[in-house]
Amino acid sequence: MKKLPYPAYLALFLGILGIISAGLLAGINILTAPAIKANEEKKLAEQLKVIEVESPKILEVELLENVQNAYEGLYSGKEVYVFNVQNKNQYLTIQTLVVITKEDGKILNISVGLPATNPPGIGGSFEGVKFGLIDATQEDYDSKFDKVTGATISSNSVKACVKLAFDQYKVIKEA
Amino acid sequence: MKVNQKQNFLKGLIKENPVFVFVLGICSTLAVTTSLESGIGMSLAVIFVLFFSNVVISLIKNIIPNDIRIPVFIIVITTFVSVVELIMQAYLPDLYDQLGVFVALIAVNCIILGRAEAFASKNNVLSSAIDALGMGLGYTIAICLVSIVREVLGTGLITIWGNAKINLMPIFDFFHVKPSAFFTSNVGAFIVLGIVIGIVNAIVFAVKDKKEKIKKEVKANG
Amino acid sequence: MANLITLAFGALLIENVLLYRFLGFCPFLGVSKKRSSAVGMGLAVIVVIVLATIVTWALYHYVLKPLDIVYLQTLTFILVIAALVQMVEMFLKKVVPPLYRSLGIYLPLITTNCAVLGVASLVIAYEYDFLSMLIFSFFSSVGFFLVLYIFSGLREAMEQAPIPKPFKGTPIALIATAALALIFARLGGII
Numbered sequence: 001m002k003k004l005p006y007p008a009y010l011a012l013f014l015g016i017l018g019i020i021s022a023g024l025l026a027g028i029n030i031l032t033a034p035a036i037k038a039n040e041e042k043k044l045a046e047q048l049k050v051i052e053v054e055s056p057k058i059l060e061v062e063l064l065e066n067v068q069n070a071y072e073g074l075y076s077g078k079e080v081y082v083f084n085v086q087n088k089n090q091y092l093t094i095q096t097l098v099v100i101t102k103e104d105g106k107i108l109n110i111s112v113g114l115p116a117t118n119p120p121g122i123g124g125s126f127e128g129v130k131f132g133l134i135d136a137t138q139e140d141y142d143s144k145f146d147k148v149t150g151a152t153i154s155s156n157s158v159k160a161c162v163k164l165a166f167d168q169y170k171v172i173k174e175a
Numbered sequence: 176m177k178v179n180q181k182q183n184f185l186k187g188l189i190k191e192n193p194v195f196v197f198v199l200g201i202c203s204t205l206a207v208t209t210s211l212e213s214g215i216g217m218s219l220a221v222i223f224v225l226f227f228s229n230v231v232i233s234l235i236k237n238i239i240p241n242d243i244r245i246p247v248f249i250i251v252i253t254t255f256v257s258v259v260e261l262i263m264q265a266y267l268p269d270l271y272d273q274l275g276v277f278v279a280l281i282a283v284n285c286i287i288l289g290r291a292e293a294f295a296s297k298n299n300v301l302s303s304a305i306d307a308l309g310m311g312l313g314y315t316i317a318i319c320l321v322s323i324v325r326e327v328l329g330t331g332l333i334t335i336w337g338n339a340k341i342n343l344m345p346i347f348d349f350f351h352v353k354p355s356a357f358f359t360s361n362v363g364a365f366i367v368l369g370i371v372i373g374i375v376n377a378i379v380f381a382v383k384d385k386k387e388k389i390k391k392e393v394k395a396n397g
Numbered sequence: 398m399a400n401l402i403t404l405a406f407g408a409l410l411i412e413n414v415l416l417y418r419f420l421g422f423c424p425f426l427g428v429s430k431k432r433s434s435a436v437g438m439g440l441a442v443i444v445v446i447v448l449a450t451i452v453t454w455a456l457y458h459y460v461l462k463p464l465d466i467v468y469l470q471t472l473t474f475i476l477v478i479a480a481l482v483q484m485v486e487m488f489l490k491k492v493v494p495p496l497y498r499s500l501g502i503y504l505p506l507i508t509t510n511c512a513v514l515g516v517a518s519l520v521i522a523y524e525y526d527f528l529s530m531l532i533f534s535f536f537s538s539v540g541f542f543l544v545l546y547i548f549s550g551l552r553e554a555m556e557q558a559p560i561p562k563p564f565k566g567t568p569i570a571l572i573a574t575a576a577l578a579l580i581f582a583r584l585g586g587i588i
Contacts (some may be wrong), residue, residue: 010243017247018476021254022469028261029468035265043268196425198567202511205419245505246479253472261468276518279471283509285423361417362578369564369571377563 003012037060063168064097080108081172083165110162180305187309194317195375199285203277204318205364212334214322215315216270220259220278222311225287226304229251229295233303236296248291249282256282269337286314325367329359401532405412408536414512415544416578418519421512424503425545426570435549437500438507439542443535445485445507446516449478450534453517454527474517475508482508512541542579551577 053087064082079102099109193199200221207217207273228251232239237245259280263271271278280288290310326333331354333341347354357363414420424438434508453474459468486504489497497504507513520530551573560569 010240013240014243014246014250017250021250021472024254025468025472026466028258030262032265035266036261039264104182139177162284193544201422201426203418245508246476247586249475249479249508250472253475257468257471260471276522279518280420280511280515282471283511283514285509288509305471313469356557361419361584362575362582364419365571365575365578369568372569372571373564376568377561380563 063172077110079103081169083168085161085164096165098162098165100165105166105169105173107162180302183302184305184309187306187311187313188316189313189379191310191311192317193286193289193310194314195372197289199289200314201368203280203284204321205361205368207274208318208325208364208368209329209359210273210323210326210334211319211322212336213270213273214318215273215336216267217277218311218315218318219286220263220274221281221286221314222308223253223259224255224281225290225311225314226307227255228287229290229303229307230300231255233298233300239296244296245288245292245394247298248288252287253282253290261306266291283295286310321368321371324371325358325363328354328367329356329363330354330367401529403575404529405532405536408533409540409543410581413544413578413581414516414537415541415542416581418515419511420515421510421541424506424510425548426567427503430508430549430552431470432546432549432553433502434499435545437496437547437567438503439498441485441504442510442541442545443505443538444514445478445482445510445529446513446541448485449474449481449513450517450520450530452477452481454520454530456527457521465478470518470521471514474514478513479518480507510576512538544581548574 061146064084067082068080080099080101083098084095085098096110098107100107187193191197194201194204194379203217203221207213209316224328228248232248232249235247256279260271263274263278290306298306323333328345331342331347333343335341344354358367398413408414412418415425441453454479456473457467457470461470463472482505485507486497489500489504494526520533523533525533548570552570555573557571564572
């Protein structure tokens with residue numbers, strides 16, 4: 001075998017070493033990718049939780065723009081509206097964040113937060129509850145989530161919030 | 176040439192401690208020692224990279240063309256650093272967030288490149304492996320020492336891992352003093368490390384002087 | 398615009414790459430003994446950091462991310478930096494030989510300077526756009542130069558001072574750096 005000129009030999013050595021490294025890393029990457037993705041989603045979900053509890057609320061329903069990107073990231077770029085609905089009744093005040101897709105009016109997420117002062121016995125375990133990825137229309141929601149929390153008043157309050165969010169969605173769509 | 180493996184291992188702990196004696200890897204020492212937990216995590220990562228890069232470089236030392244040996248070392252070391260990065264991101268994400276960019280910076284940590292150049296490229300695999308473990312452990316001792324000092328003086332707690340903490344506040348209360356966040360700040364880092372190295376030096380010099388004295392006396396007495 | 402000015406100030410003084418981020422310490426302790434070598438080293442570092450950050454930024458956004466090989470980031474970045482330092486070395490050798498000679502071993506050591514890889518990685522982690530990246534890398538490296546220069550002046554004076562033997566060299570350098578860090582941290586009040 002004819003000997004290679006020296007610079008070419010150096011380049012070849014480095015090249016082969018580089019390919020071996022890249023291959024090893026590609027392998028490890030494939031092994032660890034699902035775990036990494038899971039961690040990222042967990043982190044994003046936690047950030048959203050903080051946003052929910054802290055969002056400003058004076059209006060009854062408001063369209064949140066600043067968290068829109070965060071939610072769109074969570075749902076692979078689908079365009080959404082994020083509504084923050086406050087529902088005050090004689091028993092409690094709840095904040096509900098409702099995420100509705102712009103296109104087809106599907107509820108993607110409902111998150112509920114309770115302020116610290118609630119009457120005892122109602123919704124204590126309700127705080128910060130997420131109903132998670134729903135992907136349902138309003139009609140589906142009304143039937144499926146009837147007895148969500150075991151406390152009728154609070155789940156009715158949540159349903160009222162969702163309805164209000166939906167009304168607002170229709171208003172925006174028709175505008 | 177037979178190498179005394181026990182000495183090979185022990186030298187990295189004190190006599191040739193990479194942080195205190197060779198003064199290498201200072202960047203990471205300053206940044207990572209805000210809590211014992213991150214110190215331990217970083218040390219484990221460094222030991223992993225140091226061990227595998229020493230072994231691999233020792234294995235291929237005879238076929239590395241001399242002119243490109245530094246780039247070759249760098250590629251080998253960085254590969255293992257990237258492996259650690261991926262594993263940490265997947266299974267220890269909180270640690271990865273704490274250490275931040277310093278995990279990637281292990282690749283340019285002078286200790287690892289230094290050992291590759293000074294030892295692994297010139298010794299057999301077994302010696303290189305043991306050298307790596309010794310140096311790695313020396314690094315760990317240095318980092319943990321500084322971490323404990325900074326964390327205790329800074330927050331009164333020692334975080335071993337996650338929620339396992341040792342609360343030393345009772346000692347503080349006993350002396351009626353409070354821990355100060357100064358020590359976990361960047362200014363505190365410099366001061367603590369400077370003082371620790373100074374004290375270690377003082378101890379080493381004192382021990383050396385004593386040994387010389389004893390030697391002289393033995394000589395004088397025949 | 399105000400954002401960029403804050404970024405510049407931050408990178409230069411308050412979140413100084415040496416005093417706050419702890420990057421670039423090993424060469425700092427070695428080179429800052431004489432003012433002339435500090436100047437040469439500082440300038441070389443500015444050039445390398447800015448160039449390297451531009452190239453690695455582009456590499457990340459146009460190659461690594463689109464091809465989904467982000468895990469090769471550290472490896473490719475380091476190779477880019479090593480190649481760049483080689484080129485700067487060859488350039489200096491031809492064009493400014495005395496500077497090349499005075500820098501000696503410290504020029505190839507810029508490859509392992511935590512500051513270069515550090516700034517390049519931070520720019521990706523902070524998700525800066527092109528202009529922010531330029532400002533951040535330039536002012537960070539100038540911050541490095543600034544501290545290096547100030548410190549070399551201090552060290553020349555410290556050589557004369559009567560310091561106890563265990564503290565000579567690294568320990569006293571670290572403590573002096575602490576004083577500098579304190580001053581720089583207080584500068585945060587300007588903005």
